[in-house]
Amino acid sequence: MVIAQSGGPSMVINASLFGAVKAAASASASACIGKILGARHGIAGILKDDYIDLRKVSGEKFKAIAQTPSSALGSCRLKPSPEDCREIFRRFKKLDVGYFYYIGGNDSADAARIVAEEAAKEGYPLVCWHIPKTIDNDLRSCDHTPGFGSAARFVASAVRGDDLDNRALGGVKIDIIMGRDAGFLTAASALARVRPDDGPHLVYLPEVPFSEEKFVRDIKAAMKKYGRCVCAVSEGIRGRDGVPIGAKLGSGEKDSHGNVQMSGTGALGDALASLVKAKAGIKRVRADTFGYLQRSFPGIASEVDRKEAVKAGETAVKASLASARKGVLTGTVGIGRAKGAKYAAVFEPRPITDAAKYTRSVPKEFIARNGCDVTDAFIRYAKPLVGELPRCETF
Amino acid sequence: MVIAQSGGPSMVINASLFGAVKAAASASASACIGKILGARHGIAGILKDDYIDLRKVSGEKFKAIAQTPSSALGSCRLKPSPEDCREIFRRFKKLDVGYFYYIGGNDSADAARIVAEEAAKEGYPLVCWHIPKTIDNDLRSCDHTPGFGSAARFVASAVRGDDLDNRALGGVKIDIIMGRDAGFLTAASALARVRPDDGPHLVYLPEVPFSEEKFVRDIKAAMKKYGRCVCAVSEGIRGRDGVPIGAKLGSGEKDSHGNVQMSGTGALGDALASLVKAKAGIKRVRADTFGYLQRSFPGIASEVDRKEAVKAGETAVKASLASARKGVLTGTVGIGRAKGAKYAAVFEPRPITDAAKYTRSVPKEFIARNGCDVTDAFIRYAKPLVGELPRCETF
Numbered sequence: 001m002v003i004a005q006s007g008g009p010s011m012v013i014n015a016s017l018f019g020a021v022k023a024a025a026s027a028s029a030s031a032c033i034g035k036i037l038g039a040r041h042g043i044a045g046i047l048k049d050d051y052i053d054l055r056k057v058s059g060e061k062f063k064a065i066a067q068t069p070s071s072a073l074g075s076c077r078l079k080p081s082p083e084d085c086r087e088i089f090r091r092f093k094k095l096d097v098g099y100f101y102y103i104g105g106n107d108s109a110d111a112a113r114i115v116a117e118e119a120a121k122e123g124y125p126l127v128c129w130h131i132p133k134t135i136d137n138d139l140r141s142c143d144h145t146p147g148f149g150s151a152a153r154f155v156a157s158a159v160r161g162d163d164l165d166n167r168a169l170g171g172v173k174i175d176i177i178m179g180r181d182a183g184f185l186t187a188a189s190a191l192a193r194v195r196p197d198d199g200p201h202l203v204y205l206p207e208v209p210f211s212e213e214k215f216v217r218d219i220k221a222a223m224k225k226y227g228r229c230v231c232a233v234s235e236g237i238r239g240r241d242g243v244p245i246g247a248k249l250g251s252g253e254k255d256s257h258g259n260v261q262m263s264g265t266g267a268l269g270d271a272l273a274s275l276v277k278a279k280a281g282i283k284r285v286r287a288d289t290f291g292y293l294q295r296s297f298p299g300i301a302s303e304v305d306r307k308e309a310v311k312a313g314e315t316a317v318k319a320s321l322a323s324a325r326k327g328v329l330t331g332t333v334g335i336g337r338a339k340g341a342k343y344a345a346v347f348e349p350r351p352i353t354d355a356a357k358y359t360r361s362v363p364k365e366f367i368a369r370n371g372c373d374v375t376d377a378f379i380r381y382a383k384p385l386v387g388e389l390p391r392c393e394t395f
Numbered sequence: 396m397v398i399a400q401s402g403g404p405s406m407v408i409n410a411s412l413f414g415a416v417k418a419a420a421s422a423s424a425s426a427c428i429g430k431i432l433g434a435r436h437g438i439a440g441i442l443k444d445d446y447i448d449l450r451k452v453s454g455e456k457f458k459a460i461a462q463t464p465s466s467a468l469g470s471c472r473l474k475p476s477p478e479d480c481r482e483i484f485r486r487f488k489k490l491d492v493g494y495f496y497y498i499g500g501n502d503s504a505d506a507a508r509i510v511a512e513e514a515a516k517e518g519y520p521l522v523c524w525h526i527p528k529t530i531d532n533d534l535r536s537c538d539h540t541p542g543f544g545s546a547a548r549f550v551a552s553a554v555r556g557d558d559l560d561n562r563a564l565g566g567v568k569i570d571i572i573m574g575r576d577a578g579f580l581t582a583a584s585a586l587a588r589v590r591p592d593d594g595p596h597l598v599y600l601p602e603v604p605f606s607e608e609k610f611v612r613d614i615k616a617a618m619k620k621y622g623r624c625v626c627a628v629s630e631g632i633r634g635r636d637g638v639p640i641g642a643k644l645g646s647g648e649k650d651s652h653g654n655v656q657m658s659g660t661g662a663l664g665d666a667l668a669s670l671v672k673a674k675a676g677i678k679r680v681r682a683d684t685f686g687y688l689q690r691s692f693p694g695i696a697s698e699v700d701r702k703e704a705v706k707a708g709e710t711a712v713k714a715s716l717a718s719a720r721k722g723v724l725t726g727t728v729g730i731g732r733a734k735g736a737k738y739a740a741v742f743e744p745r746p747i748t749d750a751a752k753y754t755r756s757v758p759k760e761f762i763a764r765n766g767c768d769v770t771d772a773f774i775r776y777a778k779p780l781v782g783e784l785p786r787c788e789t790f
Contacts, residue, residue: 009560288687
């Protein structure tokens, strides 16, 4: 068995690795899982036989890794070509690999789908599954995705603290939050609110066309109402032309899946701050770009998220063994939500194409009619995933 | 008694407020402390009689406020003019104010010094004390300052997580860290390291003249050694001309103490990332500016820092009452470190001029000879202030 991690890291992607390896290690003898190899840096590592023997990692150490942010095996952003796949199978055959698990988001699911399809073409009976992970929460196969709850917890906590900071010194604060196409993480900033005048006072998602004029108008109105203003803005906001504003300002760098780089630069925040200073005539305007801390900050992961990440890994291995017995070699783990008042997640096998390539956006019922806030339905949706935030009290 | 908060907030400035108010509320009857008023937004609130009656705040609520980041009374950045002082005394006399405490950094200490001197000139017997606070750790009157340990804990935790993120995807990561003139907070990033190849691999303080050529050379060497590179860079780095590089790129905005705005913009990080891409020929270069989260993130304050912040507030009130009996009306709280193997802080009254206006820098013995790292002496100095970080484990 080979397992690997791909795409952007999260705070709980190692928990999924842990869950999958635990399930594989305790699989019945009929599954014939011998060595459990972790490929370093995803498919890139497979293409040079760069593996860690995961059965040799002590339970104590693996448990600590499961609590650690980032992808402990290393990651990559590589879309495998048919030639890559042939090279993968050549190497897999040498190592007698029968099972392959790929933990990642929609691009990683698409990479696994390509590997599965090429294996089928070649007649190589490879069990090839995707395990869901993404802080963006944009997989179509999941009610919510492991990694989102913890990143959302960082964002909501950060905005709660930042709102208190803005109370102290006033003016406009703009916080740029990750999420290339989907605004779930930016929407989660609304979980920071406790009192009626708490920020974020304005929330801008990529799902709503962004207008500079409306933005300035909204801020002026919030300043009038609250005497200060905290805005949560998605890095992926785009104008009516559909082109992300951050991409216009950025380096134009793309990965092999065609995604434009947006994180790792403060350009969008700075541009919006300049706009507000110039057009709204407000002196104190600050912008922070939360950046990679949203997915990597240690010690603050959501417990619900971490447990579900373990379960997603376990489910992938168990479900793949069960469906392989029925002749189905590929799939992903869908995550649903049980009906009823008490929150519970439901894990079920789904076709890998449900997770691959295409993403989902924040649905209309989660976006407020004014276009710059979320609805109560979103708060009800997101709260159980994030958990209770640190209590903050003020006079 | 009037108490107020001033300058940049911190994670524990409310703990000092709590400590001072607790000490004042339990002061002996001979001190004649009646009402305990918290001025909103520092001197700005005093100039319009904007107060909260702090005796009326419940103990439970005040304890929760003591655990909450940011300045719960609100803050300001105002250097009082002689006219402001006369207006303050006119209002203080009406309210029969005998005690005034100002929690803040060197500029706030200077504001308190001005108020004390003007009061003496006017013959107004005002007990006027400064209570130390600054995340920058640059007060000359303190071995270390309340607020620093918690901000340093945020920085070290963030870099620990960020270093794991960089391990996963490679390339160069530049983290811009607060500290206008003093590099203590940037230096604290080195506490992130556990393994020999852990980042930050390079640390740039404002105390060492910054050279773009050396920066690019250092990064190339680190890439060769580690195959990746995490850099911690102070927002206050300056060239041989002494002009901060961030200030050249920024808005040029200044407060009334003459400080140029540096935080709240990603310009420095972006400029350095562009430089590395262009000059070192490295494709994946990312920059994050940690921004205001360093002083406001809830739930992660250093316990040692919080306890010392309470103690600083208590000490100010107790020491001020004791010295007032001897006719000395003004002062600040100096914080020293007990000799011996076990860490302990020592609190003592000191002249307010020791904290006011001028700051201190990171001393030479804390800066590595290569100019881009800290020494073991710094680690020994900073570690007890920050406490144990969340364990992070990797393969």
